[in-house]
Amino acid sequence: MGLLDFLTGNKTDKIKDFQSKDAIILDVRTVSEYNQGAIPGSKNIPLQVLNGKIKAIKKLNKPVITCCASGMxxxxxxxxxxxxxxxxxxxxxxxxxxxxL
Structure with missing residues (x-):
């Protein structure tokens, strides 16, 4: 286990835990980036419009795993x-x- 995993917990384990809770994958790249390749079944809500979609996301009543191009x-x-x-x-x-996944 690396130092970062020790300090923050293992990211893969956290992702698996979220998956077991039926999490949705939310890709926050632009539509054009998303259309060039994405995780099957993921939802695309670009970061620029995320604040306007929070009510809809909360209504899904599921945990969320976010992704983009690099993680920023x-x-x-x-x-x-x-x-x-x-x-x-x-x-x-x-x-x-x-x-x-």
Whole structure:
């Protein structure tokens, strides 16, 4: 186990835990980025419009795993969702996340 895993917990384990709770995958890249490749079954809500979609996300009543191209935007999205009472985790880059699912 690496130092980062020790300090933050194993990200793969957290992702698996969220999956066991029927989490949705929320891809916060732009529509054009998403259309170039994405995790099957994921939902695309670009980070720029996320604040306007929080009520709809909360109505789903499911935890959320966010992803983007590198993990930066998805980190921001997870922070926004958590601040609004949504159980969310940053899954990082979509391609890397797809290998963990």
């Amino acid at each position: 935007r998805s980190g921001s999205a997870a922070t926004i969702l958590k601040a609004n009472g949504v159980d969310a985790i940053n899954g990082g880059g979509w391609f890397s996340l797809s290998k963990k």
